[in-house]
Amino acid sequence: MNTKPTYEKITPSFGSSIFVVQKTKKRKRNQAFWHFHPELELVYVNKGKGRRHIGNHLSYFNNSQLILIGSNLPHNGFTDRLTSKGRETLVQFKPDFFGADFYDLPEMKNISLLLEKAKKGILYKPEIKKIVGPKIEKLPKYQGLKRMTKLLEILELLAVSKDYILLNADGFAFETQRQDSTKIDIIFKHINSNFQNHISLDEISDKVSMTVPAFCRYFKKVTGKTFTQLVNEYRVVYATKLLLESKSSITDICFECGFNNFSHFNKSFKEITGKSPSKYRSETSLMIQE
Numbered sequence: 244m245n246t247k248p249t250y251e252k253i254t255p256s257f258g259s260s261i262f263v264v265q266k267t268k269k270r271k272r273n274q275a276f277w278h279f280h281p282e283l284e285l286v287y288v289n290k291g292k293g294r295r296h297i298g299n300h301l302s303y304f305n306n307s308q309l310i311l312i313g314s315n316l317p318h319n320g321f322t323d324r325l326t327s328k329g330r331e332t333l334v335q336f337k338p339d340f341f342g343a344d345f346y347d348l349p350e351m352k353n354i355s356l357l358l359e360k361a362k363k364g365i366l367y368k369p370e371i372k373k374i375v376g377p378k379i380e381k382l383p384k385y386q387g388l389k390r391m392t393k394l395l396e397i398l399e400l401l402a403v404s405k406d407y408i409l410l411n412a413d414g415f416a417f418e419t420q421r422q423d424s425t426k427i428d429i430i431f432k433h434i435n436s437n438f439q440n441h442i443s444l445d446e447i448s449d450k451v452s453m454t455v456p457a458f459c460r461y462f463k464k465v466t467g468k469t470f471t472q473l474v475n476e477y478r479v480v481y482a483t484k485l486l487l488e489s490k491s492s493i494t495d496i497c498f499e500c501g502f503n504n505f506s507h508f509n510k511s512f513k514e515i516t517g518k519s520p521s522k523y524r525s526e527t528s529l530m531i532q533e
Contacts, residue, residue, distance in 0.1 A: 252514060257452035260389055263332070263335075265332045266331050279316060279318070281337060284312040286309070289331075290309050297310075297411050300411045310364065310366055310367070310410075311361045311373070313360075314358075316363075316411065352398060353403055354402050364410035366409075368407060370404075375400050398410070430447060438477050438478055439478075439499065478511075479512050483516065485500070521523075
């Protein structure tokens with residue numbers, strides 16, 4: 244079973260900057276893998292049930308759900324089972340799909356704040372879900388500019404709604420500023436492939452053809468964190484996945500995640516999730532849908 248948060252490359256159809264797909268069949272287990280991507284993801288399930296694992300958050304849904312997931316926030320595929328007449332509509336788009344300066348317009352203030360909030364993962368409640376869900380289901384039939392304007396209408400409705408909860412409020416996404424995405428993609432891909440081992444600053448700096456001091460300044464500027472901080476967060480998110488889905492001991496999970504010191508693992512895990520690994524495992528194993 245692949246439990247790493249795989250970097251997913253999303254390719255919209257030719258002539259489109261928005262990827263939209265509608266599914267009416269049960270998602271196979273190997274398709275519901277754990278992944279992240281720079282694109283935001285809007286998911287609407289009209290009839291179905293399953294588990295949502297977004298960053299450090301785990302819960303279950305029964306019947307329907309509407310979720311907005313921000314850029315680079317690790318998450319699982321959602322649908323375990325679609326019921327009769329069940330559909331899952333998935334919309335993925337880059338934060339700057341209208342251009343980086345578009346969100347600086349005063350008319351875009353609400354949507355700009357929504358995209359920032361989405362980095363925590365947003366679950367919408369029934370009232371707004373009833374209004375927005377059918378609009379999302381109609382998106383696949385639109386093309387070109389019509390699809391973009393319809394998506395903007397949906398985002399504006401979500402932006403002004405107060406009918407939501409933040410799923411990963413105390414967690415994190417692999418956040419970056421909107422610049423130089425090629426370098427960040429290279430860095431994230433290297434972390435994803437090598438986080439279970441020690442990654443030296445010399446090694447990662449060389450990947451993006453920078454000196455170590457220049458890399459450290461650059462990385463702190465675009466992520467707001469040191470490289471070590473981000474790698475440790477990455478390892479902890481991987482640990483939450485293993486704690487939920489494997490029967491390995493916490494000590495084994497510590498080393499499998501790339502930590503070489505158990506006390507450091509415990510400290511880092513508690514700083515990021517607010518709980519010890521043992522408490523996290525026991526509490527999440529008892530979770531049920533509200």
